Amino acid sequence: MRFSQCYIPTLKETPAEAEVVSHKLLLRAGMVRKLTSGMYTYLPLGLRVLNKISRIIREEMQAAGYQELLMPMVQPGDLWKESGRWEHYGRELLRFKDRNERDYCLGPTHEEVVTDLVRGEVRSYRQLPVRLFQVQTKFRDEIRPRFGLMRGREFVMKDAYSFDATAQAAEKSYWECHAAYKRIFQRLGLRFRPVEADSGSIGGNFSHEFMVLAEAGEDMIAFCHDCDYAANVERAEVYHQPTGTQSGCCPTAERVATPQAHTVEEVADFLHIPVTTIIKTMIYVVDGQPVAVLVRGDRQVNDVKLKHVCHGQDVQLANAEMVTALTQAPVGFAGPLGLQIPVYADNELKAGTDYVTGANMADSHWLHVDLARDASVTAWADLRMITAEDACPRCGGRLELTRGIEVGHVFMLGRKYSDAMQATFLDEHGQEQTMIMGCYGIGVSRVAAAAIEQNHDEQGIVFPPDMAPFDCVLLNLDPRNAQTLAKAEEIYALLRKMGVDVLLDDREERPGVKFKDADLLGIPLQLIVGCKGLARGVVECKDRRSGVKGALPVDKLEDAFAAWAQEVRDGWTAQQG
């Protein structure tokens, strides 16, 4: 392609709306433009990136035995009523009616449609497994779209579905997709980690998320340095050494005044005790019912764990009025003693028998609390957020917490949808059985954003070679000079003949403009044709990632270029680890 004929509106200044690097650079590099909140137009260059990503995804999914199809984006409400999600999916599902007043929605995902398809066609175990995928625009009416392509309302997603006859076969489909995902993100040149995850509103038995490691990530993941354990913190189990019961130091609890001490820190300061001897009592509302959650003073409640322990759908922190009504005290003085609602206590609290808790009375706390003796605990469970100081729940090794961007998610769905929608088949004994499903997503547009979050510098984007909009940008520094022009055209033709996807910057601009744009666009290989180099019989080259410059002999350009391109690629592989 010739730059002069491309629609690549680069920007010198960053539009005010952009906050995160990927959004800023995508805008500046002329790859996307916002239409309205959470919806973007992919300009030619941005679309090239999406297509490069999709190409790799297609190759690997096909290699894993998945076939591509394309389902409608508009879906009938009836299907969603059948699966039960018309009620449960919530406001992210954009619903509307057609001219005949029939219910429809924009597809946020396609379990219903694909299950409907397969149940209509598949009758026998001999037809299983069925493995399908599509690359398509999804719509989710997100509460808060943000960070450009990172969390849009409309976005491009690859979604895949597997249907199997038995649980073992289903797990095979699952792990084969899991392996395909590893290859995909590897080939895309990303530093990533698959982690154990919660299955959220999609539902199912178990799942893994694929996380791109980046500071701008909205998720926190924990992984072990000594074994291969890795999990989203919202799921990571906390391991507690079984501790023997310590004897309490006092026979009874004692109530003391703690004026104005609302927070754990204030109470600790006032009583001159460590925060670890305080029990934090949090009031939550689970599906409309209030519950109390007890964790050590310095810990955070993990509401995903709470949701599972209570078998609830919806978990929210209670508001101030509710807390006051339940505890007869302002926020900050709640405690388990005498509370008339279910009390869930974190396992860690079993370790002690001499705690400080709120007294359900303004400006008061109990000292010397032994939960077993003084409170009625509905259930003990793992309820707190893991920390970097905790030991690995698998091997006891050292944990590290990092931020990540979720770019892929695989779910073992089990029979959740096939049961609800009667996707059945006859097994080899002529018995009717329910299909076992898996579903697997990759946020294609989010992958592009995540790649930029992970790979950029002050000059702009640094695309991994296989997702860059072009393999190489060829700068003709002096298009008005007949010799340079001829040489640049010759090299351009040569590269194209070699199968290199090359962008020729043939614009009548000053060299500085071309250098700046080349860096901004993040194309991995830069070739510079100018009279200075040509006088020495070379074209200059620059590795966008490392910034290393060199010179390739004009007379042996084909070989020299190939060797250099391989060198740049090796550099990427090395840094990916």
Add this chain to the structure above:
RNA sequence: CGGAGCGUGGCGCAGUUUGGUAGCGCAUUUGGUUUGGGACCAAAGGGCCGCUGGUUCAAAUCCAGUCGCUCCGACCA
């Protein structure tokens, strides 16, 4: 939805406090000089100041409402 902020030529902003009829940089067009890291000079075009209503002799500026966008919290690829 709760909290914070912002809407002024294509982009980035000033002007709003203290009303007086819109300005700067970039970009664009034309001419000239330039040409290895976002050139310079000269000239030009382009703005119902988000929208509606109100106050006033007079509103970008004050008041009310409304719409849109961004950020912080509950969602997820």
